[in-house]
Amino acid sequence: MRCSNCQAENAENKKYCGQCGTQLPEGCPNCGAENPDGNKFCGQCGTALGGVTDTVPEAPRPQAEQEA
Numbered sequence: 001m002r003c004s005n006c007q008a009e010n011a012e013n014k015k016y017c018g019q020c021g022t023q024l025p026e027g028c029p030n031c032g033a034e035n036p037d038g039n040k041f042c043g044q045c046g047t048a049l050g051g052v053t054d055t056v057p058e059a060p061r062p063q064a065e066q067e068a
């Protein structure tokens with residue numbers, strides 16, 4: 001993928017530009033689409049980005065203070 005800072009071409013699996021050290025945008029591991037930084041899911045195919053696969057289950061909400 002291309003560095004947005006110096007336009008250097010970097011390998012897809014690189015997280016930082018080899019030229020200037022700028023953090024590269026996350027490429028989709030499934031389709032390779034570049035997604036804006038901060039995207040958790042690929043805009044193309046919906047695959048989770050960042051290699052973080054831990055799905056957060058809906059945590060049971062703590063009992064709210066009940067108004068008496």
Ligand SMILES: [Zn+2]
Nearest residue numbers: 003006017020
């Ligand atoms: Zn760069």
Ligand SMILES: [Zn+2]
Nearest residue numbers: 028031042045
């Ligand atoms: Zn994708």
